[in-house]
Amino acid sequence: MADAAAPGRTITLVRQPDRRGIGAFRLGEGAKAQFYAFREIRCEIGGRGFAVHRLGRGVLYHVRVGAPDDPSCECLGFLRWGRCKHVAGLAALVSRGRV
Ligand SMILES: [Zn+2]
Numbered sequence: 001m002a003d004a005a006a007p008g009r010t011i012t013l014v015r016q017p018d019r020r021g022i023g024a025f026r027l028g029e030g031a032k033a034q035f036y037a038f039r040e041i042r043c044e045i046g047g048r049g050f051a052v053h054r055l056g057r058g059v060l061y062h063v064r065v066g067a068p069d070d071p072s073c074e075c076l077g078f079l080r081w082g083r084c085k086h087v088a089g090l091a092a093l094v095s096r097g098r099v
């Protein structure tokens with residue numbers, strides 16, 4: 001699945017959230033791919049919040065997408081640019097009704 005916001009980048013839901021709410025997705029970029037586990041978390045300020053954990057790296061990000069329309073993520077890319085692949089990927093899954 002291609003993400004129009006980022007040419008060459010794909011996101012694929014590889015595991016639907018299970019009974020504990022833990023799922024997994026794959027972010028592809030060219031020939032590279034990274035796998036993430038995620039779990040939806042309660043979000044007090046609107047939108048939908050996810051805890052996202054890159055498998056094999058131990059880094060945990062909290063990502064928020066949806067209304068109100070100012071997403072957030074804790075990764076360095078988002079801090080610097082105000083956008084990132086985690087937000088773009090989860091927003092794409094949410095907009096497709098996959099999560
Ligand atoms: Zn991010």
